[in-house]
Amino acid sequence: xxxxxxxxxxxxTAIAVIxxxxxxxxxxxxxxxxALLSQIEIHREYGGVFPALAKREHAKNLxxxxxAALSEAELLKEDTQAFPEELTTRISTLLERxxxxxxxxxxxxxQMARPDIDAIAVTAGPGLEPALWVGINFAKALSVVWEKPLxxxxxxxxxxxxxxxxxxxxDDIVIEHVGMPVLGLLISGGHTELVAMNEWLSYELVGQTxxxxxxxxxxxxxxxxxxxxxGGPEISKLAERDREDFSTMPFSxxxxxxxxxxxxxxxxxxxxxxxxxxKERGSLSEVEKEQLAREFEDAVAEVLWSKSSRAIEMTGAKxxxxxxxxxxxxxxxxxxxxxxxxxxxEVALHIPAGEFTTDNAVMIGLAGFYRMLRGExxxxxxxxxxxxxxxA
Ligand code: KG4
Ligand code: ZN
Numbered sequence: 556x557x558x559x560x561x562x563x564x565x566x567x568t569a570i571a572v573i574x575x576x577x578x579x580x581x582x583x584x585x586x587x588x589x590a591l592l593s594q595i596e597i598h599r600e601y602g603g604v605f606p607a608l609a610k611r612e613h614a615k616n617l618x619x620x621x622x623a624a625l626s627e628a629e630l631l632k633e634d635t636q637a638f639p640e641e642l643t644t645r646i647s648t649l650l651e652r653x654x655x656x657x658x659x660x661x662x663x664x665x666q667m668a669r670p671d672i673d674a675i676a677v678t679a680g681p682g683l684e685p686a687l688w689v690g691i692n693f694a695k696a697l698s699v700v701w702e703k704p705l706x707x708x709x710x711x712x713x714x715x716x717x718x719x720x721x722x723x724x725x726d727d728i729v730i731e732h733v734g735m736p737v738l739g740l741l742i743s744g745g746h747t748e749l750v751a752m753n754e755w756l757s758y759e760l761v762g763q764t765x766x767x768x769x770x771x772x773x774x775x776x777x778x779x780x781x782x783x784x785x786g787g788p789e790i791s792k793l794a795e796r797d798r799e800d801f802s803t804m805p806f807s808x809x810x811x812x813x814x815x816x817x818x819x820x821x822x823x824x825x826x827x828x829x830x831x832x833x834k835e836r837g838s839l840s841e842v843e844k845e846q847l848a849r850e851f852e853d854a855v856a857e858v859l860w861s862k863s864s865r866a867i868e869m870t871g872a873k874x875x876x877x878x879x880x881x882x883x884x885x886x887x888x889x890x891x892x893x894x895x896x897x898x899x900x901e902v903a904l905h906i907p908a909g910e911f912t913t914d915n916a917v918m919i920g921l922a923g924f925y926r927m928l929r930g931e932x933x934x935x936x937x938x939x940x941x942x943x944x945x946x947a
Contacts, residue, residue: 556927557587557672559624559697560920561617563690564682564710565744566594566604568616569916572628572672575924579755580733582924586726586917588628590620599784603774604744606683613689614655618663621697624916625670634668638700646696653689660696669701676923679707679933680944681745687940695935706923707933710914711746711946712756714878715739716925717918718907730921734873734903740863742887743879744770744785749818749862750946751870756925758947761866762818769855770881772822776829776851780844791884793848798886802842806832806850810858818866825854856890863891867899876905883912 556576562569572588594612598604625631638646638661650657677694680687698705719737720728737752738761747764767775770787777786782793808828811821829851833839839847867875877891888906895904911918 556674556924558674558676558706558920558923558927559670559672560676560708560916560923561690561694562678562710562713562914562916562919563613563617563686564678564680565686565914566598566609567914568592568594568613568620569914569919570617570620570624571916571920572624572630573917573920573924575920579925579928581731582729582921584720584728584730584921584924586728588624588626588630589915589917590623590627591915592616592620595785602778602784604683606685609683610685610689611655613686614653615659617656617689617693618659622663630670630672632668632670633666635666638665642700645699649692649696649699653692656689656693660693664697664700672701672703674704674706674923674927675701676706676708676919676926678710678713678919679938680710680941682710682942684940684942687942691938691940695938698935705933705935705938706926706931707938708919708922708926709944709946710919711741711748711750711878712925713918713922714741714743715750715752715876715946716921717911717915718876718878718882718905719874720907720911720921722908728921736870736872737874737876738863738866738870738872739876739878740859740882741879742769742859742877742881744768744774746879747820747822749866751866751872756929760945760947761870762820762862764820764822766821766823767826769820769822769859770879772826772855773881775826779830779833780839780847785880787881787884790848790852791886793845794852795885797842797845797849800845802846804846804850805843806847808832808850808854810854810861813858813861818862818869820858820862822855825851852884852886856887859887860890860894864894864898867902872902874903874905875899878907878912880913882906883909
């Protein structure tokens with residue numbers, strides 16, 4: 556089965572084409588086309604994602620990305636038949652709210668032969684609603700033109716399932732031999748949660764942040780330290796430099812909620828502690844900045860590990876999967892690898908390969924396939940963006 560997948564929940568516009576086969580227990584994928592445009596440079600001057608701008612950029616990028624993904628998959632073929640009147644009206648209604656997309660859609664899609672795909676998967680949430688809507692309306696328009704079913708995907712399920720995926724070489728991926736329950740630690744700019752998957756696609760929330768998401772804490776602390784957006788990679792770079800120098804740590808930041816009996820998190824106190832420290836110090840030297848970044852990362856990694864370890868014990872998890880942008884963090888990856896080996900060697904740790912940590916459309920295709928296996932289809936009339944869509 557061949558799926559076209561679309562992701563526009565935040566500041567990455569992405570379209571992929573994947574070939575998928577198998578069952579939930581043993582699924583096989585091949586990436587046929589994978590196109591992505593990051594808006595990071597555009598949002599940088601605002602110090603964060605600016606929703607109206609994200610929406611405009613998605614609308615501008617979707618058609619070129621569709622062409623790129625289909626062309627890579629060798630599915631882009633020309634056909635100059637004009638759309639029938641009835642189709643034109645339906646698509647125009649769907650794209651009414653996306654003027655940038657509307658024009659490009661007609662210019663390009665009316666020149667394109669219907670590609671050999673079986674379904675269209677699109678992120679329905681969570682994320683920024685105006686951004687999600689662009690992808691959804693685009694997917695709906697494609698579904699009308701190509702007469703293909705639509706599948707609504709939860710972005711977090713995409714992160715979790717893609718964390719379970721293993722590359723078997725080249726563009727081939729498998730998801731198999733997954734020990735249940737799976738514990739997912741989903742850490743991104745908008746989310747920090749521990750979710751248990753006791754059987755395929757059935758979720759239970761084990762813990763979550765009570766205030767800021769981890770990625771948000773990285774981004775806010777980075778901004779306080781005059782580092783560019785997104786802050787995670789910047790803090791990581793500084794901290795890694797200090798780790799190489801083995802300097803003595805002059806700073807001490809709190810490890811919020813470390814000792815409490817829940818699997819919940821809190822990061823706003825940690826962020827405030829950095830703010831006070833910076834106010835008190837006035838300015839920091841380059842070395843001190845590196846040290847502060849390291850102490851912040853240590854505090855985050857310690858709390859994330861400690862809560863994950865508690866959650867492993869509570870759920871009896873056989874698999875721990877990290878997903879979301881923050882799972883790209885070198886130090887967090889290192890801490891989890893070492894701690895699992897030392898304390899829970901019976902648990903299989905899955906951390907996605909670099910390109911699958913941050914948002915992409917391949918993960919949406921993977922999750923779309925799992926939903927298709929269950930016979931789930933989204934309804935063209937009722938499918939809506941849901942910024943707060945949750946897994947459990
Ligand atoms: O999953 P993602 O791409 O988008 C959301 O769904 O939010 O995650 C983005 C977040 C940002 O907060 C970014 O600062 C953080 O992931 N991030 C990192 C690293 N790379 C990205 N945080 C820590 N260390 C990194 N290396
Ligand atoms: Zn994400």
